[in-house]
Amino acid sequence: MPETTLRTLLLPELESEFAKTRKMLSVVPDGHNGFKPHPKSMSLSHLAGHVAEMPDFLTTLITSPDLDMGKPPLVPFRMETKQQALAQFDEVADKALSTFKNTSDEVFRQHWVLTWSGHTIYSGDRYNAYRNLGINHSSTIAPSSASTSASSTSPSPAPMAPPPTKCKRFYVDRSPLQAQTH
Amino acid sequence: MPAPDTLATRLLPELTHQLAMTRKVLAAVPDGHNDFAAHPKSMPLTRLAGHTAELAGFAYFLLTLPGINMGTPEDPRKILRMNTRDELLAEYDPFVTRLSATLESTPDTAWDETFTLSRQGTVIREASRYETYRNMFLDHMIHHRAQLGVYLRLLDIPVPATFGPTADEK
Numbered sequence: 001m002p003e004t005t006l007r008t009l010l011l012p013e014l015e016s017e018f019a020k021t022r023k024m025l026s027v028v029p030d031g032h033n034g035f036k037p038h039p040k041s042m043s044l045s046h047l048a049g050h051v052a053e054m055p056d057f058l059t060t061l062i063t064s065p066d067l068d069m070g071k072p073p074l075v076p077f078r079m080e081t082k083q084q085a086l087a088q089f090d091e092v093a094d095k096a097l098s099t100f101k102n103t104s105d106e107v108f109r110q111h112w113v114l115t116w117s118g119h120t121i122y123s124g125d126r127y128n129a130y131r132n133l134g135i136n137h138s139s140t141i142a143p144s145s146a147s148t149s150a151s152s153t154s155p156s157p158a159p160m161a162p163p164p165t166k167c168k169r170f171y172v173d174r175s176p177l178q179a180q181t182h
Numbered sequence: 183m184p185a186p187d188t189l190a191t192r193l194l195p196e197l198t199h200q201l202a203m204t205r206k207v208l209a210a211v212p213d214g215h216n217d218f219a220a221h222p223k224s225m226p227l228t229r230l231a232g233h234t235a236e237l238a239g240f241a242y243f244l245l246t247l248p249g250i251n252m253g254t255p256e257d258p259r260k261i262l263r264m265n266t267r268d269e270l271l272a273e274y275d276p277f278v279t280r281l282s283a284t285l286e287s288t289p290d291t292a293w294d295e296t297f298t299l300s301r302q303g304t305v306i307r308e309a310s311r312y313e314t315y316r317n318m319f320l321d322h323m324i325h326h327r328a329q330l331g332v333y334l335r336l337l338d339i340p341v342p343a344t345f346g347p348t349a350d351e352k
Binding site: 009135 | 189192195196199200220294312313316317320321324332335336338345346349350
C-alpha cells in the first residue's frame with residue numbers, strides 16, 4: 001500500500017468523475033446549442049461548455065492562492081461542436097490530473113480565497129474548496145446535461161457583479177465551509 | 183468534535199454543508215406534482231425526491247456495515263417515495279442526525295475497509311468504504327439533487343442556490 005495521503009485518497013474519485021464527465025460530454029449532440037429546457041435555463045452550449053471547462057478551475061485552485069472571478073479576462077468556454085468541447089475537456093482534465101498528482105497534503109491545508117469583484121465568496125482551507133466548489137460542483141452539472149439545467153450556476157464571470165447585499169445573501173449558507181479554517 | 187487530523191474531521195464540514203444543501207432543495211419541492219417526470223424515461227418526482235432523500239439513510243449503513251445485499255430481506259435500506267414534502271423532510275431529518283453523528287465517530291481504519299454492494303447476491307461494487315462513500319453516496323446524492331433542480335425549473339418553482347446564485351436570483 002502506498003502511503004495514505006489526501007492525494008491518494010482523492011485521486012480515484014477524480015479519475016472516475018472525469019471519466020463520467022467525458023462519457024456525458026461525448027453524447028452531447030451537435031446542432032442543438034441553443035436548446036434549453038426552460039427559458040431561465042442555461043443553453044446547451046453554455047452548460048456543456050461549463051462542464052468542459054471545470055477541470056481548469058481545479059488547476060487554478062491548486063496552483064493559485066486565490067481567484068477573483070470578477071476579474072477579466074476570464075472568458076467562459078462555450079461549446080460549438082462536441083469535438084471542440086471534448087478537446088477542451090481533455091486538455092484541461094489532463095492538466096488538472098498531472099497537477100493534482102503532485103499535490104502534497106500541505107497544499108490542501110493552505111488557505112484559499114475566492115472573491116467576486118471584491119466580495120469574499122469563500123475563505124477557508126483548499127481541501128474544502130476542492131470538495132465543495134470543485135468536485136461537488138462538477139458533479140452537479142454533469143448529470144443535468146441529460147435534460148439541460150440552469151439549476152446550478154456557473155462561477156464564470158457574470159455580465160455584472162452582484163451588489164454586495166445580494167452577494168452576501170447568496171453565500172451566507174456557506175458558513176460551515178468558512179468555519180473550516182486551519 | 184472528532185480528533186484533529188482524522189478523516190472524520192476532514193469529511194464532516196463537507197457532509198454538513200452538502201446535507202444542508204440537499205435539505206434546501208427538498209424543502210422547495212412542491213406538493214401535488216408527484217407524477218411529474220421530465221421525460222417519459224425519467225423518474226416521477228415522487229421517486230426522484232424520495233431517492234435523493236433516502237441516500238442519507240443509505241450512507242449510515244455504508245459506514246456501519248461490511249456490505250449491503252440489495253433486494254433481499256436483509257437489505258436494511260429504507261426506499262422512499264414522496265407523499266408530501268413535509269412527510270419527506272420528516273424522514274430525511276433523522277437520517278441527517280444519525281449519519282452526522284456516525285461519521286463523526288468513524289475511525290480512520292474503517293475508511294480503508296472493503297465495502298461490498300450486491301444485488302441478490304451478485305456483487306455490483308467492491309471498493310474501500312472511503313471510495314464507496316464518495317461515489318455511491320455523496321457524488322450520487324449531488325447528482326440526483328441536481329436532477330431535482332431541473333424538475334423544479336420545469337415546474338416553474340424557484341431553484342434554490344447550491345453552488346452560487348441561480349437564474350432566479352440574478
